[in-house]
Every structure is written in structure tokens, then in C-alpha cells.
Amino acid sequence: MSSNNTRSVATKRIIVLISGSGSNLQALIDAIELGAINGDIVAVISNKPDVLGLERAERANIPTIVIDHRQFDGRASFEAELSKAINELKPDLIALAGFMRILNSEFVQPYEGKMLNIHPSLLPKYKGLHTHRRALENGDKEHGVSVHFVTAELDGGPVIAQRIVEVEDSDTEQSLQQKVQRQEHQLYPEVVARFCNDRLDYRDGKAFIDGKPIQ
Ligand SMILES: Nc1nc2c(c(=O)[nH]1)N[C@@H](CN(C=O)c1ccc(C(=O)N[C@@H](CCC(=O)O)C(=O)O)cc1)CN2
Numbered sequence: 001m002s003s004n005n006t007r008s009v010a011t012k013r014i015i016v017l018i019s020g021s022g023s024n025l026q027a028l029i030d031a032i033e034l035g036a037i038n039g040d041i042v043a044v045i046s047n048k049p050d051v052l053g054l055e056r057a058e059r060a061n062i063p064t065i066v067i068d069h070r071q072f073d074g075r076a077s078f079e080a081e082l083s084k085a086i087n088e089l090k091p092d093l094i095a096l097a098g099f100m101r102i103l104n105s106e107f108v109q110p111y112e113g114k115m116l117n118i119h120p121s122l123l124p125k126y127k128g129l130h131t132h133r134r135a136l137e138n139g140d141k142e143h144g145v146s147v148h149f150v151t152a153e154l155d156g157g158p159v160i161a162q163r164i165v166e167v168e169d170s171d172t173e174q175s176l177q178q179k180v181q182r183q184e185h186q187l188y189p190e191v192v193a194r195f196c197n198d199r200l201d202y203r204d205g206k207a208f209i210d211g212k213p214i215q
């Protein structure tokens, strides 16, 4: 215990999984650079080659790994390779950031409580894909983003935090995505920072902040 009784928390090892642009990865890189997250991104893993997210990682001198799901004869063999790469790196946290593959329960189970996802909707609304289009088609006046623990149920894990954006009549899928992503780039670093300071817990399928259940 240090002299002033403040508990020092070891720097967390973070792996970020991506599939594309990596703007949420960039937000995490920037937050770490600013000292806002007690963590190091030890690797970025992409299931697609030649995506901008890999360039972002290389620019930040973060090791990159491509495990192309199209090179495997099924989800299970892809995930076996993915878990081998993850386990060799011994992460404290696995952050899905625009990672676009549905993961089997056998893959997810060992990582429950240390795997987060950012999803572009106000869960439990609009699990899955094309969330902005669905919100517009339904005439929603509010939309937003959720960060949740990952479980076997697609986008069904306990929600940790959300941000709301107002939907305007003039909004298109693109303008709505831009509004939501502006919130994503603030919210994900905030949640990852809480995880890395041991403020976030996951017990019996529920999420806790500072020991209190997140409703
Ligand atoms: N078991 C879980 N796997 C994943 C979760 C989760 O919560 N539990 N979150 C998703 C992320 N996600 C939305 O936030 C998401 C990603 C991908 C898909 C999807 O339908 N993927 C298709 C392929 C789509 C494509 O390649 O463009 C598929 O895997 O067949 C839905 C939701 C990550 N995984």
C-alpha cells in the first residue's frame, strides 16, 4: 500500500479487435496517449486485411495481427486461431471496436467479464446490424450508442453505459452514424478507463460500477 493510501492499479494489457476503419480504436489510442486510460494496447487484431484500422495501429507503433476469417473453413476454426493469438498475449481486456463477426459461445465464455463491445444503438433496441437505418425507418426521435460486456447472446450482454443522440427529420443514415460516432469516441475511452482502474465488475451476468449494480 503506498504512503497516501491510494491504491495503484497495474497498467492493463488491452487487445483491440477491429474489422474496418478503426475510428474507435483511434479514440482509445488518443485517450491512452493523453494518460486518460491506465492501459497499453498490446495488439490490434483484424479479421480483414488492408483496413484503415491497421494503418492507425501501425502509426501508433502497435503490433497488428490479421486473422482473415475467409481463410478458414468455418467459424470454429477461425475462432480457434483467434483465441490462440489472444491467449498468447495474456490480455486483461479485449475491446471489440467495430469487430464485425458474431462469436460462438465457446469462444466468448472464457473471456466473459473482460470483453467489451461498442454498439451503435440504445440496446436492447436494434441488436445486430444496420442500426441507423432501422432507427430512421421506425421514426425514432432518439438513437445512440451502448457499451456492454460481451456474452454469447449477440449484443445481449449487460449494458455498462449509453449516450443518446437526437434524431432530426433531416437525418440520413450517414448523418446519424456521424452523430453516433462522435458520442462513441467519447464514451468508449471513458468506459475502458473505468475498466482499467478496476471500477467495473462483471458478476453472474451483471455489470457493476464501483461495486454498485448498473441498472
Ligand atoms: N457472441 C457475441 N458476438 C459478438 C457480439 C456479442 O455481443 N456477442 N458483438 C458483435 C458486434 N456487433 C454489434 O455490435 C455485431 C457484429 C457483427 C454482426 C454480424 O451480423 N456479422 C455477420 C457478418 C457481417 C459482416 O461481415 O459484415 C456474421 O458474423 O455472420 C452482428 C453484430 C461482435 N460479435
Ligand SMILES: NCC(=O)N[C@@H]1O[C@H](COP(=O)([O-])[O-])[C@@H](O)[C@H]1O
Binding pocket: 018, 019, 020, 021, 022, 023, 024, 025, 053, 097, 098, 099, 100, 118, 119, 120, 128, 129, 181, 184
Ligand atoms: N454491430 C457492430 C457495429 O456496427 N459497430 C459499429 O461499427 C462502427 C465501427 O467504426 P470504427 O471501425 O471506425 O470504429 C462503429 O460505429 C461501431 O459502433
